[in-house]
Amino acid sequence: MIEKPRYQDLTNYMGYGSGDILNDLDPASSDLLARIRSMTPEEVKIKIEVASNAFDFWSSVPSPKRGEILLKAGEIMESEKDSIGRLMTDEEGKTLRDSIIEVTRSALTLKFYGALAFKFGGSTFPSADTDTRIMTIRKPLGTVALITPWNFPLSIPVWKTAPALAAGNTVIIKPASKTPLMVAKLKDILMRAGLPDGVFNIVVGSGSSIGNTIFSSKLVSAVSFTGSVPVGKGIYKAVGEKPNMSRVQLELGGKNAMYVDESSDIARATEFSIRSAFGLTGQSCTATSRLLVHHNIYDNLKAAILNKLSAWKVGSGVNPETNMGPVVDKAQVSTDLDYIGFGQEDGAKLIFGGKTLGHELFLQPTLFENVTEDMRIFREEIFGPVLGMTIVKNIDEAIELCNSVPYGHTAGIISNNNISINRFVEGVEVGVVKVNKPTVGLELQAPFGAFKESGANTWKEMGEEALDFYTKEKTVYWGW
Numbered sequence: 001m002i003e004k005p006r007y008q009d010l011t012n013y014m015g016y017g018s019g020d021i022l023n024d025l026d027p028a029s030s031d032l033l034a035r036i037r038s039m040t041p042e043e044v045k046i047k048i049e050v051a052s053n054a055f056d057f058w059s060s061v062p063s064p065k066r067g068e069i070l071l072k073a074g075e076i077m078e079s080e081k082d083s084i085g086r087l088m089t090d091e092e093g094k095t096l097r098d099s100i101i102e103v104t105r106s107a108l109t110l111k112f113y114g115a116l117a118f119k120f121g122g123s124t125f126p127s128a129d130t131d132t133r134i135m136t137i138r139k140p141l142g143t144v145a146l147i148t149p150w151n152f153p154l155s156i157p158v159w160k161t162a163p164a165l166a167a168g169n170t171v172i173i174k175p176a177s178k179t180p181l182m183v184a185k186l187k188d189i190l191m192r193a194g195l196p197d198g199v200f201n202i203v204v205g206s207g208s209s210i211g212n213t214i215f216s217s218k219l220v221s222a223v224s225f226t227g228s229v230p231v232g233k234g235i236y237k238a239v240g241e242k243p244n245m246s247r248v249q250l251e252l253g254g255k256n257a258m259y260v261d262e263s264s265d266i267a268r269a270t271e272f273s274i275r276s277a278f279g280l281t282g283q284s285c286t287a288t289s290r291l292l293v294h295h296n297i298y299d300n301l302k303a304a305i306l307n308k309l310s311a312w313k314v315g316s317g318v319n320p321e322t323n324m325g326p327v328v329d330k331a332q333v334s335t336d337l338d339y340i341g342f343g344q345e346d347g348a349k350l351i352f353g354g355k356t357l358g359h360e361l362f363l364q365p366t367l368f369e370n371v372t373e374d375m376r377i378f379r380e381e382i383f384g385p386v387l388g389m390t391i392v393k394n395i396d397e398a399i400e401l402c403n404s405v406p407y408g409h410t411a412g413i414i415s416n417n418n419i420s421i422n423r424f425v426e427g428v429e430v431g432v433v434k435v436n437k438p439t440v441g442l443e444l445q446a447p448f449g450a451f452k453e454s455g456a457n458t459w460k461e462m463g464e465e466a467l468d469f470y471t472k473e474k475t476v477y478w479g480w
């Protein structure tokens with residue numbers, strides 16, 4: 001058994017505000033993990049000044065030296081993955097297994113950008129003149145603001161912070177109010193790895209009270225946000241109205257579909273559907289919430305999914321037998337239950353789950369059938385363990401339905417037919433397509449960014465491409 005870490009100590013890494021008290025709760029037990037004093041807009045401004053003042057120094061540290069700090073931070077995180085995983089499960093609720101996977105991936109992400117800092121350079125080009133060389137050099141932007149959600153409370157802060165620091169920017173980060181301790185832990189590790197004071201700064205407080213102070217600050221050169229569509233749109237608008245333009249990167253919600261083709265293997269399709277819809281309690285931007293199923297295999301697939309779900313265990317993420325942890329909080333479970341009601345009102349048939357069991361946040365995995373295109377559970381993001389099934393006649397209808405919502409995050413196909421797979425990969429309007437894989441799960445070395453309303457469609461995250469967002473490139477014509 002991994003022991004509970006000492007939570008209140010971590011709040012030291014956030015600094016202390018004089019605003020409202022924020023109670024950080026464990027969703028599985030309702031235990032109070034820590035009480036955090038949030039910051040006022042004035043206190044946030046002071047933190048932004050600290051970050052801004054640290055920029056000249058940090059950007060002048062040679063990039064391989066910056067890389068060494070990130071590599072060291074990755075090593076520390078890797079060596080403490082069990083206790084950090086436990087903290088994540090206590091704070092967010094996901095199973096310990098999933099938490100440890102997230103911590104491991106975050107450690108690798110720190111190392112990946114640490115290594116890339118060693119080759120943080122530009123390109124060279126030939127010139128038409130004999131006495132000239134053309135090249136580009138890459139420069140950091142300044143102070144960048146990162147605003148992150150609660151569902152991947154460590155990996156999203158890390159996949160923004162690591163490229164930002166590798167490129168020489170200083171950081172202001174506002175974690176989700178439900179999961180600030182994970183970001184405090186990140187700061188603890190970065191400082192132990194040798195990051196100088198003032199380079200990575202946490203501000204805590206509700207997005208509605210301090211968000212505007214962060215992204216409208218003249219001292220902030222770029223804003224990277226992951227969260228919901230309405231908040232993302234508000235940020236885009238507010239940043240656009242600033243006198244000095246800032247870069248904006250937005251990764252937002254989804255309503256992802258997976259198509260199960262008639263050629264697919266039922267056991268595999270069942271496993272991937274369940275993992276994609278109910279893994280991480282359905283609280284993933286890449287989760288599948290619409291299952292489009294070819295009519296020829298519908299009955300078999302439905303029976304196999306129901307059979308698996310009947311053995312599915314919902315409970316505390318710390319228990320190794322748990323398949324699905326709690327919903328993150330009361331507000332989210334009430335949204336989930338509202339949508340379960342809307343599904344029934346709109347005429348879909350509830351065939352599994354739909355209720356909480358034992359504890360108000362332990363929601364059953366919930367399955368609907370006869371879901372049609374006009375229904376709210378087909379069109380709107382729920383962000384919970386609710387899956388709707390729709391029968392389709394062929395690949396064309398599957399692609400059309402997949403694309404019929406405003407979102408364009410992720411889509412999946414389970415099939416053994418290469419012609420259908422190719423049609424699907426080419427035809428779906430999404431940033432990530434998974435073939436014979438669950439829709440959940442992204443690898444850090446590949447670029448990632450959603451289409452349509454699921455993002456700003458500006459800059460990719462992850463991969464080497466993430467460095468582009470945090471960098472400006474100068475073109476030099478060097479003659480002699």
Ligand code: NAP
Pocket residue numbers: 147148149150151152174175176177178205206207208210211212226227228229231232234251252253254284285381383450454
């Ligand atoms: P959210 O309500 O939009 O919050 C995200 C972050 O923005 C939090 O730090 C939040 O702070 C802050 N915020 C809220 N209102 C704000 C405002 N007016 N100004 C500035 N910041 C504000 O989203 P969430 O509920 O945390 O996360 C779930 C959403 O994130 C889902 O829609 C999901 O699909 C999306 N998501 C997308 C991706 C992706 O990569 N595309 C990944 C994960 C999640 P508080 O916590 O203080 O409210």
Ligand code: MG
Pocket residue numbers: 024025026027090091092178179
């Ligand atoms: Mg919490």
